[in-house]
Amino acid sequence: MSQNDKPHAQPLVWGHGPRTFEVFLEPTCPYSVRAFNKLSALLENVGEDNVTVKIRLQSQPWHMFSGVIVRCILAASTLPQGREAAHKVMQAVADHREEFEFTDHCSGPNMDATPQQIIDRIERYSGVALAQAFAHPALQNDIKWHSKYARQNGIHVSPTFMVNGLVQADLGSGDDISVWAQRINAAYP
Template sequence: MALQPSFQRALVIAGKYDAPHTLDVFLDYVCPFSAKIALAIDSVLKPLFAPGGKYDGKVKVIFRNQVQPWHASSTFVHEAGLAVARVAPEEFWKFSLALFAAQRDYFDIPTSTLTPTEIREKLTALVAESVSEDKAAPFKDLVTLKTTPNGGVDVTDDLKYTIKFSRQNGIHVSPTVLWDGLIANEISSSWGEREWTEFLEKKVTA
């Protein structure tokens, strides 16, 4: 699956970009099932696809931002992820894991009394804590509303790209995983090392 060049350093979260096989993983930061599969990616898949791993150079994992608008804060948390991809692309996955770990803070009820500005302030604090304090200011600048009444923020175009990509490929919910461009319905957020190992043994042919 194609990936906008500006995202290659950040959103390819495991493996090498030129690997012949691709896992596209569509995740929402405020989806509990997305959090479960993110942990499996980090603990099971990244070591397998890393230098020296069994599938080094054979498989890559691309993080696909999947905004789910029925969660009121979904837009804000994905803006945050994309802003980190801009200011600290090498820390995108680290921040994503921190955001998944803190996702309950951004659920519907905890954010129901917060303004959009206050939610973005919380996310800026998370960047300072999980990435670095020196990245907090440029991050905050990217997620601050523009001066025009309906102009969005500086990563709005990035957000549009991710949403359009999901829509044109018929992705509706998270997590959704594609193997080499086709939806792999058998993949579950509950998968551990055994299931992923069996899947890869069957699928990796290059």
């Protein structure tokens, strides 16, 4: 692969409205999964012309395969139909979360799992062939961008929500989407 052939991760962005709703998610966190599973309904509720929903990946070390899974998502985003491929990977991890997590963050069947086995599981569940894209060294730049962006905004946990660039500390994954929609609609573009 030449310098000009570096993979480029497509932004994980849906909608095109003037208000921005950013969600910082760790793919195997149960609370992040709950938030992720509400995003399509939120976008439908508020309207693609009214809001831009952006997923930011928040890798967390206590979720032991977090780094591998975040890299898989971003690798998928470099493929044709990258944004949709990345969404399929996130949905596959969300739908089979326990197969990508450790019991009490430190034990269980995944103690014997290798990163390659995790990639294979994700490919099987998502139907996205991402192993080759996963191996591109330049992908680390996209991973670092997500990490730096979170730190610059004071984000340390997942899920965390931002509306128009401001952290919404009182929003949570347990909120009904009407609560999120109300906050978004109250924001000025």
